[in-house]
Amino acid sequence: MTATIEQATPADVADLRQLYYAVYGPHYPTALGTDPAEMSRLIQDPHTLWLVARCARTGALAGSAAVHGEPGSRIGRLEGLAVHPDQRGSGLAGQLTEALCARTLGAGKLDSVYATVRTVSAGPQRVVARNGFRPMGILPNAVDLDSRESLALYARHSPGVLDRRVPVAEVPASLAPLLRTVEGSLGISYAETRPTVPRPAPAGAAQAPLEIVEAPAFVRRRFHERFPEPGRWFYPLHTPNILLTPDDGGFEVYAYLNRTGRYCALVTAHPDPAFAAGWLESVTRTLTRAGAGYVEALVPLEHHTALSAFGAQGFIAGALYPAMRRDDDGFHDYVVMSRTTEHIDFHGVVVDPPLQPFLDSYVSAWASTYLPSREVAS
Template structure:
């Protein structure tokens, strides 16, 4: 645990590196369970000290894993410790478990954290802009590594929104496989339900971890697709009484990060009222929101993109269903001003930053008279 405090101090947002109870639970999780941790450390036997640490979190029911918590002691940096830990941990995960892919996130303020993943076969798939607050709000990269043959089992996607094409093309070049057949423009948004009756949408926030998790279990039994968001558990329920809409989310208060995991009915039922939800979430201290959407879900992708959610990454072959692999799009919306001034990104990540900033500008900077932002 001292390694994490040495690297991040009290600002590290993930409990796996700073919460003793969470770390103890991870260590005690049965290794034969569907969800468990593999924790690797490298020791300096001469000094009786820990040189580095690496954690692999596995969900064998979803056949996916996450490499996280890679940390190296101050006296051992620059000696290949992190690279060797990741190499050993990733190879062990594929060799000893039936997982289709591993993913990891890396900070983009230093090349070293990105390079150690790239050296071990992880491919850049996108970014999480302003996703985590350490000392300031930082952008993370998303990288994935796939079991041989998995990408060839992907379900063909017939059509995607036109605005998603640049991101899809970028990922296609990385993985060497096509993601879609055709593209089409998105339709106009429908009006919010009840709008013509002068009814206002109101959102109630229920912050009760055990209750929210229990309610989610009751609603979504056996619904793996509807609750698919690996390694995230709901701890926040957002309720809209007019529509009877229940939104289950995972909210990290420390860095104002929120993931919408599942809903009891489509978010599209909000119509143009989704912006009211986002503003209500901001009032509760949520400054970053993300969702995972199946690449084959044309209507949901259009709806979210029309509401200023920006495609930030595409994770190919993320979920398996009946032997076929499904691709997913990560869509994000940040309420914190973008600041990429401290970015030190690997060249393979630069296209994702470029795509994100272009889409952010096109959605948020409007034309004024004869002048359009971005044009001289």
């Protein structure tokens, strides 16, 4: 099929909604393909590049994809990649992906672009891989569509970015297999990073109740009052919409909860993220009661204590994003720590060979965390 690729306009919203319904059915978990007002806003957002593919003969909408960024950040998210079922196998997905990368990474506007890719088939993984994206890890049970699905994390960097990573001296030993896997995937080295024993978990009132505030506009305002400078927090493209706090208001945990997909991202805490580390068990229980089947946190690789605290509460490092955050002329690596309260079933997961080592690494880490060690009596 011969297609014309161009920027989406607000006039395309109705056709775009029909496209996403044709591809994903009624369970697409993001506003990008379901909420007309939000779609129109994103199309006109100067930090979002949304492209559509049209049949050159009929003008019918055949494909869509976007790279979404935010002010002050040089990282983007590839999202909404969809090709009409009648046009699958036409190469449109790859054309859209490459066009987006050429106009963002290739133009020097972004340092990296990431994508969370479905694992119900190898097709989506191969599309992004053919366009320069490389696997970074696995996110088990990350989203609820027709059923609970695992996603794969892929990313593509601008030239030279990976060479400017800030070295990390030590990490908890449980992260060593993931680091080795990333080395093999990206050809980068963590030879100078020592695996060491986890730090002691901070004391906290793990069973104490937490109140949850679900008032998105209020939470957003309070978040920006608490954190006027993004240097004290970092979770790209996630604006918190809920707040958790104990009865005495001693601290506040900010999170983004997606009820449709039943997943949650922990963004940060006030007055200091470390202060809330001892409450992780209570935080997770509260979020589970609020409907989150999957909770994740983005933790700097150099924050040994925070990584240890999350590990002590059953969070597992499923993905590593090298050179994710720019800091002056260097870049910091981040770990995706996740915990799911639902049964993980990998029987339906399909992984392309480059992603398989990440799945193996996660399964090994999960077993080390949740299965009791056996003593052999002689």
